[in-house]
Amino acid sequence: EIVLTQSPATLSLSPGERATLSCRASQSVGTYLAWYKQKAGQGPRLLIYDASNRAADIPARFSGSGSGADFTLTISSLEPEDFAVYYCQHRSSWPWTFGQGTKVEIK
Amino acid sequence: QVQLQESGPGLVKPSETLSLTCTVSGGSISYYYWSWIRQPPGKGLETIGYIYSTGSANYNPSLGGRVTMSVDTSKNQFSLKLTSVTAADTAVFYCARRGQLMYLDLWGRGTLVTVSS
Numbered sequence: 606e607i608v609l610t611q612s613p614a615t616l617s618l619s620p621g622e623r624a625t626l627s628c629r630a631s632q633s634v635g636t637y638l639a640w641y642k643q644k645a646g647q648g649p650r651l652l653i654y655d656a657s658n659r660a661a662d663i664p665a666r667f668s669g670s671g672s673g674a675d676f677t678l679t680i681s682s683l684e685p686e687d688f689a690v691y692y693c694q695h696r697s698s699w700p701w702t703f704g705q706g707t708k709v710e711i712k
Numbered sequence: 713q714v715q716l717q718e719s720g721p722g723l724v725k726p727s728e729t730l731s732l733t734c735t736v737s738g739g740s741i742s743y744y745y746w747s748w749i750r751q752p753p754g755k756g757l758e759t760i761g762y763i764y765s766t767g768s769a770n771y772n773p774s775l776g777g778r779v780t781m782s783v784d785t786s787k788n789q790f791s792l793k794l795t796s797v798t799a800a801d802t803a804v805f806y807c808a809r810r811g812q813l814m815y816l817d818l819w820g821r822g823t824l825v826t827v828s829s
Contacts, residue, residue: 606774639815639816641816646821647821647822648806648808648819648820648821648822649757649806649816649819650819651813651815651816651817654813654814654815655813658813660813660815660817692756692757694757694815694816696814696815699770699772700759700772700773700774701759702758702759703756703757703758703759704756705755705756706756
């Protein structure tokens with residue numbers, strides 16, 4: 606199965622700062638990659654699909670880029686509600702797998 | 713709007729079968745793929761499998777054939793059975809919809825299942 610490795614494990618930033626999260630795949634997944642946000646006690650929410658497309662109702666401050674094996678999620682200016690855990694997930698082959706997550710915490 | 717709700721026992725004994733149901737409200741279960749995902753405490757997400765509304769399913773090989781999923785369109789529900797559970801199966805279990813974008817675009821709130829005697 607394809608292993609997704611996210612970095613860093615934790616990102617400590619202040620509101621208004623820019624967040625850059627990385628996801629690296631053990632083999633190419635093309636652009637079949639999504640990003641999810643998870644807040645404590647909730648199910649994940651789809652943010653980005655096919656590497657760079659924002660899902661419905663997702664603010665423009667969220668953007669995704671990359672292809673092949675290297676992907677980035679950027680939050681241009683952190684809002685208080687953005688402090689959460691973010692996961693990448695591929696659908697290139699079965700089984701779909703997730704990265705281990707990046708926690709974005711308030712500095 | 714469409715909502716998903718997991719239900720089932722919160723405590724299962726080792727070697728027994730874990731059974732969960734996901735109820736889909738506000739929309740039809742037909743013509744979509746439906747998935748189960750689990751998250752052990754403090755850990756990441758693992759896909760268990762998915763099932764189409766007609767009943768065809770695909771399971772994660774890492775679970776070694778212990779998984780069965782089913783769908784009941786008359787009740788707008790789909791279900792998960794995981795046999796021969798151990799403490800390692802303790803997790804929050806989520807049901808989710810694979811939407812037209814081919815990703816998991818709708819999730820339940822999750823239900824914690826603890827495996828313990």
